[in-house]
Amino acid sequence: MAVYALTGFSLVSLLSFGYLSWDWMKPSLVADVGTDPMEKPLPPTFTRPPHIIFILTDDQGYHDIGYHGSDIQTPTLDRLAAEGVKLENYYIQPICTPSRSQLITGRYQIHTGLQHSIIRPRQPNCLPLDQVTLPQKLQEAGYSTHMVGKWHLGFYKKECLPTRRGFDTFLGSLTGNVDYYTYDNCDGPGVCGYDLHEGEDVAWDQSGKYSTFLYAQRVSKILASHSPKEPIFIYVAFQAVHTPLQSPKEYIYRYRSMGNVARRKYAAMVTCMDEAVKNITWALKKYGYYDNSVIVFSTDNGGQTFSGGSNWPLRGRKGTYWEGGVRGIGFVHSPLIKRKRRTSWALVHITDWYPTLVSLARGNLSNVQGLDGYDVWPAISEGKESPRTEILHNIDPLYNHAKYGSLEDGFGIWNTAVQASIRVGEWKLLTGDPGYSDWIPPQTLTNFPGSWWNLERLTDGLRKSVWLFNITADPYERYDLSEQRPDVVRTLLMRLVHYNRTAIPVRYPAENPRAHPDFNGGAWGPWASEDDGEEWEGGREPLKSRNKKKKCKICKLRSFFRKLNTRLMSNRI
Numbered sequence: 301m302a303v304y305a306l307t308g309f310s311l312v313s314l315l316s317f318g319y320l321s322w323d324w325m326k327p328s329l330v331a332d333v334g335t336d337p338m339e340k341p342l343p344p345t346f347t348r349p350p351h352i353i354f355i356l357t358d359d360q361g362y363h364d365i366g367y368h369g370s371d372i373q374t375p376t377l378d379r380l381a382a383e384g385v386k387l388e389n390y391y392i393q394p395i396c397t398p399s400r401s402q403l404i405t406g407r408y409q410i411h412t413g414l415q416h417s418i419i420r421p422r423q424p425n426c427l428p429l430d431q432v433t434l435p436q437k438l439q440e441a442g443y444s445t446h447m448v449g450k451w452h453l454g455f456y457k458k459e460c461l462p463t464r465r466g467f468d469t470f471l472g473s474l475t476g477n478v479d480y481y482t483y484d485n486c487d488g489p490g491v492c493g494y495d496l497h498e499g500e501d502v503a504w505d506q507s508g509k510y511s512t513f514l515y516a517q518r519v520s521k522i523l524a525s526h527s528p529k530e531p532i533f534i535y536v537a538f539q540a541v542h543t544p545l546q547s548p549k550e551y552i553y554r555y556r557s558m559g560n561v562a563r564r565k566y567a568a569m570v571t572c573m574d575e576a577v578k579n580i581t582w583a584l585k586k587y588g589y590y591d592n593s594v595i596v597f598s599t600d601n602g603g604q605t606f607s608g609g610s611n612w613p614l615r616g617r618k619g620t621y622w623e624g625g626v627r628g629i630g631f632v633h634s635p636l637i638k639r640k641r642r643t644s645w646a647l648v649h650i651t652d653w654y655p656t657l658v659s660l661a662r663g664n665l666s667n668v669q670g671l672d673g674y675d676v677w678p679a680i681s682e683g684k685e686s687p688r689t690e691i692l693h694n695i696d697p698l699y700n701h702a703k704y705g706s707l708e709d710g711f712g713i714w715n716t717a718v719q720a721s722i723r724v725g726e727w728k729l730l731t732g733d734p735g736y737s738d739w740i741p742p743q744t745l746t747n748f749p750g751s752w753w754n755l756e757r758l759t760d761g762l763r764k765s766v767w768l769f770n771i772t773a774d775p776y777e778r779y780d781l782s783e784q785r786p787d788v789v790r791t792l793l794m795r796l797v798h799y800n801r802t803a804i805p806v807r808y809p810a811e812n813p814r815a816h817p818d819f820n821g822g823a824w825g826p827w828a829s830e831d832d833g834e835e836w837e838g839g840r841e842p843l844k845s846r847n848k849k850k851k852c853k854i855c856k857l858r859s860f861f862r863k864l865n866t867r868l869m870s871n872r873i
Contacts, residue, residue: 349441349531349661350636351593353519353580354653356403356535357573357629358396358450358542359618361603363610363742364570365629370610371742372567373554376578377631380595384633385680386643391691391723392601392650394618394625394735396452396476398694399600399650400537404453404465405431406654406673408692410799413807416698419454421475421487422811424828426454427465432668434654435466438533441663444468446522448515449537452476456815457828463499471498471518473511473539475824480511480539480546485824493817495824502823510548511539512569516576520583528588531661536580540573543607547572563742566608594634594660596653601625610742615777620735621693621721623777637681646679646686656680692799693721698806702732705765711786714793716765722795726772729782729792731765739776768792 364370366378367386393399397418398409404427409415412428419425427433435445447467454460455474462470473495478485483496483506496503506514519534526532551568558564577597584590602625603609604618616622630648651673658665659675672692678684696719705717710731714720719732768782768789782789814827 348592349443350634351528351531351584351589352438352443352533352657352661353584353593353595354403354533354535354657355577355580355595355597356400356449356537357597357599358537358539359601359604359607359609360541360570360573360599360629361605361609361611361617362599362614362624362627362629363612364541364566364603368629371558372570374570374574376574376581377597380577380581380597380633381631382641384595384631384640385637387630387632387646387648387680388643389645390598390628390630390648391626391693392599392628392630393694394601394620396450396542396600400451400453401427402649402651402672403598403653404433404435406434406651406668406671407431408651408672408694408799410692410695410803411670411672413804415694415803416696416806416808418476419452420811421485421824422491422813422815423454424456424809424812424815425807426456426460428807429459433466434657435533435535437466437654437658437663437665437668438661439466439468441531441658441661443531443533443661444526445533445535446470447535447537448472448518448522449511449535450476450539450542451537455824455826456812457830458500458826459830461500461826467535469499469522471496471503471506472515472537473497477542477544478511478539479544481508483507483511491816493820493822493824497825502821502825510546510572512572512576515539516579519580523583523587523589526587528592532589533657533661538573538576540576541566541569541609543604545569545607560608562606562608563610564608591635594632594636594657596630596632596657598630598650598653599628601628605740610740612741613739613776615739616735616737617740620737621719621730622734622737623771623775625735626693626721627775632680639681639683642683644680644683646676646684647688647691648676648679648686649673649688649691652676652688690722690724690795692795693723695720695796695800695803696732698808700733702765704763705732709765710793711790713790713797720796722792722799723771724792724795726770727788727792728769728771728777729789729796730767731793731796733765734767 364372366374367381393402395418397414401409401412401414405412412431438445445467446469447462449472451462451472451474458464474497475485475495478495483494484492485495486492496506515536515538519536522534545562545565547565547568551572552565555564555567584593602611602618611617611624614624614627616624618625654673655665655671655675656677660677674687676686679686699719701717705715707715709716716731721730766782766789767780768785769777770781817824820827
């Protein structure tokens with residue numbers, strides 16, 4: 301395996317000199333104090349359904365939390381995690397819509413038709429209307445349900461809106477990213493509109509308020525107006541820390557010593573979000589909810605390294621199926637947990653929250669068929685073994701096929717040109733093009749939006765379409781075992797074949813000009829009538845035409861670094 305470093309230090313050097321400030325196999329930097337290994341589990345303390353607060357952050361990197369050794373200050377998250385259960389074998393999806401859809405439905409994206417890309421603002425597409433959502437199941441169990449933050453599960457007609465999918469109230473954005481103050485979102489040149497909604501109406505009066513603060517304040521108001529004697533579910537989907545990189549100046553000032561401007565702004569946004577979580581926790585205690593509450597914290601995908609995020613020491617970034625794209629930050633904090641102050645290595649996936657939370661709420665799952673998630677509360681609360689043994693990361697038949705993949709390379713049972721990834725036990729398999737595959741340390745040294753490229757690049761991966769890793773022994777995905785263990789490769793390919801037989805058609809319709817905000821008073825919102833049928837299309841053209849516009853800046857940046865890399869290599873640096 302040919303490995304090259306663009307600077308004088310390779311990843312091995314960084315490991316040797318202690319750049320990794322934490323040991324992968326140790327629980328965390330935060331000592332799990334107060335735990336007696338001989339202590340017997342406490343009996344359940346809740347006699348009525350608990351209040352559930354689910355906090356989802358956007359584009360927060362795996363490294364970007366204090367207890368993973370980050371240079372970013374997250375004292376609230378660190379404390380909540382230390383007093384609860386840290387999930388260090390927790391998986392999410394590599395981009396926004398897929399993670400959110402799997403959280404809300406408890407199903408893999410191949411079972412909702414959302415296995416390709418994200419739902420774009422002008423697509424007549426949304427979470428399938430025949431899916432019974434998590435908030436709907438909680439409503440059936442007697443819960444008051446509220447959503448605050450980013451939806452990103454489609455809105456082309458009113459039936460797709462959060463208030464039609466199980467939430468009693470909603471304050472937030474419908475699209476994938478907006479300005480943190482003005483709430484404007486441009487989906488291409490001249491296609492711009494306002495995107496902040498209160499229920500099903502446009503919230504014009506909230507413009508100018510920083511979204512992280514606005515959302516935390518809304519959660520406090522919901523708690524203040526509700527009775528803690530009645531169960532409540534609040535889904536807090538922070539916009540932070542997705543681009544654009546915007547934060548109040550006082551938070552940026554804390555990181556003035558950071559040389560990388562993108563990293564500085566990003567760090568400020570993470571710390572601001574941490575304080576918002578502190579305010580939410582304080583409100584739970586102030587209004588009498590805390591003692592009977594369960595707080596779940598999760599990221600939605602890996603960090604975007606071009607925008608200040610870091611997934612170090614994992615490989616890859618947002619949008620990839622390497623660990624840096626799919627291994628998430630997750631923890632559960634609750635007075636109701638039987639074995640607190642510990643780290644769990646139980647295998648957990650974002651689809652598991654659906655059955656786990658419905659079961660905690662004493663809801664009925666008997667009439668819900670085809671869930672891909674498992675009830676993992678015993679694993680979290682009591683330290684029992686996880687019922688999950690495998691994860692289908694995804695199968696995307698529309699993603700650009702790998703140039704060197706073939707059916708022959710897949711033992712005649714799987715076309716390895718197709719982008720797919722699966723984990724079974726300790727083994728992880730990737731086929732097709734898994735995405736950008738470098739290891740990128742935290743970006744602290746320059747003003748470039750990536751890093752000053754203390755990274756390694758595997759040059760032998762250019763002609764590959766199959767990778768196999770023992771992800772337990774090799775969490776950094778450094779040692780490809782596909783040639784040494786063809787028996788395991790074949791076994792995991794058979795699992796992909798099995799899952800592919802259960803997949804429904806890809807749901808990725810062409811963009812519709814009727815969605816333009818100019819036709820909706822200057823705001824993004826539903827444009828199709830209730831009589832319009834759901835569209836199912838799987839063509840590639842919308843992906844190509846859109847990416848041509850969206851990738852221009854990144855392409856220029858990549859071109860610059862390719863030239864720089866060539867020059868450095870020619871000088872044998």
